[in-house]
Amino acid sequence: GGYTMALPEEERRLESKARLVDNLAFILGGRAAEEIVFGDVTTGASNDLERVTEITRSMVTRYGMSDKLGPMVFGQKDELVFLGKELGEQRDYSEAVAQEIDAEVRGLVSASYDKARQILTQHRDKLDRVARQLVETETLDAKEFAALMSGQPLEPPPSSPATPPTAQARPASELPNWQVGPAPAPMPA
Numbered sequence: 001g002g003y004t005m006a007l008p009e010e011e012r013r014l015e016s017k018a019r020l021v022d023n024l025a026f027i028l029g030g031r032a033a034e035e036i037v038f039g040d041v042t043t044g045a046s047n048d049l050e051r052v053t054e055i056t057r058s059m060v061t062r063y064g065m066s067d068k069l070g071p072m073v074f075g076q077k078d079e080l081v082f083l084g085k086e087l088g089e090q091r092d093y094s095e096a097v098a099q100e101i102d103a104e105v106r107g108l109v110s111a112s113y114d115k116a117r118q119i120l121t122q123h124r125d126k127l128d129r130v131a132r133q134l135v136e137t138e139t140l141d142a143k144e145f146a147a148l149m150s151g152q153p154l155e156p157p158p159s160s161p162a163t164p165p166t167a168q169a170r171p172a173s174e175l176p177n178w179q180v181g182p183a184p185a186p187m188p189a
Contacts, residue, residue, distance in 0.1 A: 017065045020055060024112035025119070027052050032116040033127060052109055060104045068104055069097075 031045035064071035074093050091098070120127050129148050133140060144154055 017059070017063075020059055020065070021108070021112060024052050024055060024109065025115040027055075028109075028113045028116040029120060032113060032120050033131075036117065036120055036124070036127070037131070052112065053105065056105045056108045056112075057101075059108065060101055066101075066104045069100060074101060 027048050028045075030048060031041055034041050034044070059065040060069060061074040064073065074097065075091055093101075126149055129151075130140070130145070133144070133148055133154065140148070147154055
């Protein structure tokens with residue numbers, strides 16, 4: 001039951017196709033990690049799948065980012081601008097085009113998932129390191145995450161006399177063994 005939020009480095013009004021594709025792999029990382037580590041998936045990534053599908057469908061139908069379908073917009077949105085709500089979409093394309101849109105969306109999502117799996121498999125040691133730390137501390141900020149990625153030890157949190165003993169993190173030796181089976185072999189390049 002985790003949540004990952006990437007804070008923007010700068011305010012953006014425009015997104016490139018390359019950045020959106022990278023973001024798709026980022027969003028799918030949690031589901032890919034479940035499959036790599038546990039050999040199974042859970043319902044935990046349902047919101048991630050909704051977000052990825054929405055972004056990808058917009059890339060194909062709204063932003064003209066499909067190599068196969070080209071720089072076109074498919075479907076007209078019915079909106080209540082004064083209420084800030086979207087009522088739905090009026091389809092102005094054939095069933096054959098709808099099938100091409102679905103195939104493009106499926107292909108982009110599948111490629112992004114494969115990219116996430118490849119990156120996590122290649123860097124399984126870092127995945128395990130971050131997971132162990134999250135079991136211990138529950139959250140990581142950007143500085144802590146960067147330290148773990150570079151193999152540096154984290155600075156221990158400042159001890160506070162007001163912190164009750166039950167709220168302190170348990171030592172790694174007392175944590176459950178969450179890793180199932182050996183780490184898979186890296187994927188060939």
